[in-house]
Amino acid sequence: xxxxxxxxxxxxxxxxxxxxxxxxxxxxxxxxxxxxxxxxxxxxxxxxxxxxxxxxxxxxxxxxxxxxxxxxxxxxxxxxxxxxxxxxxxxxxxxxxxxxxxxxxxxxxxxxxxxxxxxxxxxxxxxxxxxxxxxxxxxxxxxxx
Numbered sequence: 001x002x003x004x005x006x007x008x009x010x011x012x013x014x015x016x017x018x019x020x021x022x023x024x025x026x027x028x029x030x031x032x033x034x035x036x037x038x039x040x041x042x043x044x045x046x047x048x049x050x051x052x053x054x055x056x057x058x059x060x061x062x063x064x065x066x067x068x069x070x071x072x073x074x075x076x077x078x079x080x081x082x083x084x085x086x087x088x089x090x091x092x093x094x095x096x097x098x099x100x101x102x103x104x105x106x107x108x109x110x111x112x113x114x115x116x117x118x119x120x121x122x123x124x125x126x127x128x129x130x131x132x133x134x135x136x137x138x139x140x141x142x143x144x145x
Contacts, residue, residue, distance in 0.1 A: 005069055006132035012071035013125035019074045020047045020118045024111055031106045034094040042104040044080035
C-alpha cells in the first residue's frame with residue numbers, strides 16, 4: 001500500500017510541475033505581446049500550489065497518525081496585477097500619444113530560472129516515482145522466491 005502512496009504523491013508533483021512549466025513557457029512566449037483579447041499587454045501568470053491530503057480515507061486507517069501524507073495540487077493560476085512596463089517606441093502601432101508602449105511585466109531571466117527550478121522538481125519527482133516502482137518490483141520478486 002505504501003508504494004502506491006509514494007507513487008500518488010510523486011505523480012501529483014509531476015502534474016503540478018507540468019502545469020507550472022506550461023505557464024512559464026506561455027510567459028516566455030508572450031514577453032513582447034502588447035495586444036491581447038482582454039485588451040492591453042499580456043499579463044504574467046504564476047501557478048499557486050497547495051498541499052492536500054494524499055487520501056483522507058487511507059489516512060484514517062493508518063496506524064501512524066503523526067505523519068499525514070500530502071500531495072501537491074494546483075489551486076490557481078494567478079495573473080500579475082503590476083502595472084505594465086512603459087517603453088518609449090513612437091513607431092510601435094500600440095504606442096500611446098506620448099510614444100510609450102505598454103509591455104508585459106516579464107523578466108526573461110527570472111522566468112528562465114523558474115523554468116530550471118520547475119524542471120529540476122519534475123526530475124526529482126520522476127526519480128522518486130521510479131524508485132517507488134523499483135521497490136515495488138523488487139518486493140514482488142522477493143515474494144515469489
